[in-house]
Amino acid sequence: LLPDNPSQVGSVSVMVKVLDVNDNAPEFARFYEAFVCEDTKAGQLIQTVSAIDRDDPQEGQHFYYSLAPEAANNPNFTLRDNQGN
Secondary structure, eight states: OOOSSGGGOOOOOOOOOOOOOSSSOOEESSOOOOOOOTTOOTTOOOOOOOEEOTTOOTTOOOOOOOOOGGGTTOTTOOOOOOSOO
């Protein structure tokens, strides 16, 4: 739901840096767009993302997600790698 007052709406882009060592860069499994409401609780899950890699390694795909060092101490944004691509 959007607020009645458009001045209460904000947006932010999240940049993803992909580090890859083979032919095809990993990509998100689909387009993601997340919405956060003012009553969202601290620690509440906002978005789960998944990636794919067209190189399809024989041992299976595994991606690691982490915050950039300059964002690691930001209390407003956290990331948890659930080890599930």
